[in-house]
Amino acid sequence: MKRILVTGGAGFIGSHLCERLLAAGNEVLCVDNFYTGVRRNVTHLLDNSNFELLRHDVTFPLFVEVDEIYNLACPASPIHYQYDPVQTTKTSVHGAINMLGLAKRRKAKIFQASTSEVYGDPTVHPQPEEYWGNVNPIGYRSCYDEGKRCAETLFFDYRRQHNLRIKVARIFNTYGPRMHPNDGRVVSNFIVQALKGEPITLYGEGHQTRSFCYVDDLVEGFIRFMGTDDEITGPINLGNPGEFTIRQLAEMVVDLTGSKSAIEYRPLPQDDPQQRQPNIAKAKELLGWEPKIVLRDGLTRTIAYFDELLKENVPV
Numbered sequence: 619m620k621r622i623l624v625t626g627g628a629g630f631i632g633s634h635l636c637e638r639l640l641a642a643g644n645e646v647l648c649v650d651n652f653y654t655g656v657r658r659n660v661t662h663l664l665d666n667s668n669f670e671l672l673r674h675d676v677t678f679p680l681f682v683e684v685d686e687i688y689n690l691a692c693p694a695s696p697i698h699y700q701y702d703p704v705q706t707t708k709t710s711v712h713g714a715i716n717m718l719g720l721a722k723r724r725k726a727k728i729f730q731a732s733t734s735e736v737y738g739d740p741t742v743h744p745q746p747e748e749y750w751g752n753v754n755p756i757g758y759r760s761c762y763d764e765g766k767r768c769a770e771t772l773f774f775d776y777r778r779q780h781n782l783r784i785k786v787a788r789i790f791n792t793y794g795p796r797m798h799p800n801d802g803r804v805v806s807n808f809i810v811q812a813l814k815g816e817p818i819t820l821y822g823e824g825h826q827t828r829s830f831c832y833v834d835d836l837v838e839g840f841i842r843f844m845g846t847d848d849e850i851t852g853p854i855n856l857g858n859p860g861e862f863t864i865r866q867l868a869e870m871v872v873d874l875t876g877s878k879s880a881i882e883y884r885p886l887p888q889d890d891p892q893q894r895q896p897n898i899a900k901a902k903e904l905l906g907w908e909p910k911i912v913l914r915d916g917l918t919r920t921i922a923y924f925d926e927l928l929k930e931n932v933p934v
């Protein structure tokens with residue numbers, strides 16, 4: 619039995635990861651400051667004696683005894699990470715330093731939830747891991763993009779300097795149940811708007827593209843990556859190469875919900891990447907991994923979750 623720390627474990631992806639690690643027979647310590655995560659995401663795990671929930675902010679040191687660390691703590695939605703940008707950079711950078719310090723002391727293997735945002739508004743398409751990106755260092759998205767880039771630097775320097783066992787995954791847009799209804803990201807926004815019969819807020823013309831990965835596929839990629847030999851450090855792209863325009867996504871959500879919502883145009887946010895699609899050749903080769911759940915099926919499951927949540931009238 620391994621003792622595994624999941625930071626950001628009460629968030630969307632983190633809660634699915636905690637569940638999956640517990641099901642495999644591990645002890646899980648979930649650390650979260652509930653900035654964007656909620657207790658509701660993990661309350662069903664609280665009865666499990668192998669699960670522990672700790673309120674803690676990773677920008678402060680943490681002394682616990684664990685064998686493996688998954689570092690997911692960081693708001694992921696542009697609205698939330700731009701609300702307190704200085705805290706976002708602190709979470710990425712100081713959080714990484716503290717978790718790497720912990721990994722160093724414990725000789726623990728450590729996984730970093732990096733992001734496709736390290737590629738910025740990419741000029742190479744689809745994006746392979748070798749691409750260094752096109753990132754604005756002083757824009758509204760920079761606190762997140764540059765924070766995550768600096769965290770990657772720290773991971774590789776801790777490896778070179780202290781021989782740490784690291785696994786850096788660059789995650790592309792992921793969706794599924796337990797996204798926060800007010801999260802602000804496109805999939806949850808469109809589904810909640812469609813279910814409530816409110817206008818679907820399409821930013822720009824909706825020609826920009828994203829590639830959406832269902833959360834179960836992503837978590838499978840995490841587990842496989844963590845199980846690889848020590849020389850496999852990444853960065854490795856994890857995402858679904860199926861690429862859609864945001865307008866196509868809006869139309870699919872309206873279709874699957876049977877909603878009468880109309881599309882309402884809003885200005886395109888600054889530095890909004892025009893296109894994004896992962897090249898997952900490395901993940902296929904090194905992890906034997908590729909996503910299995912197509913967008914329509916994943917959306918159907920996600921819609922069912924939000925439908926239930928809205929019916930329950932849970933305060934959010």
Ligand code: NAD
Nearest residue numbers: 626629630631651652653654655675676691692789791792
């Ligand atoms: P999320 O916002 O649902 O989860 C992030 C969690 O981290 C939340 O529970 C939040 O409360 C917690 N957190 C934030 N700051 C913290 C701090 N200082 N100390 C402790 N906890 C803190 O987002 P998510 O989609 O589950 O993302 C999880 C990770 O994956 C993030 O690091 C994110 O950058 C990365 N990622 C996600 C996506 C995606 O599409 N979902 C894409 C790329 C990268």
Ligand code: UDP
Nearest residue numbers: 678679680681682715716717719720722723
């Ligand atoms: N740290 C932590 N938990 C630990 C060990 C270290 O939070 O179990 C923090 C520690 O407080 C420090 C950071 O991780 O701020 C980096 O630790 P490292 O040992 O690399 O650096 P140093 O302590 O020498 O500055």
Ligand code: UDP
Nearest residue numbers: 696802803804805807819820821826864890
């Ligand atoms: N978007 C949109 N309407 C929304 C939310 C987002 O049109 O209500 C667009 C946004 O401009 C971007 C894409 O959808 O082009 C994905 O946005 P999200 O915030 O989900 O993630 P990003 O990939 O930009 O970090």
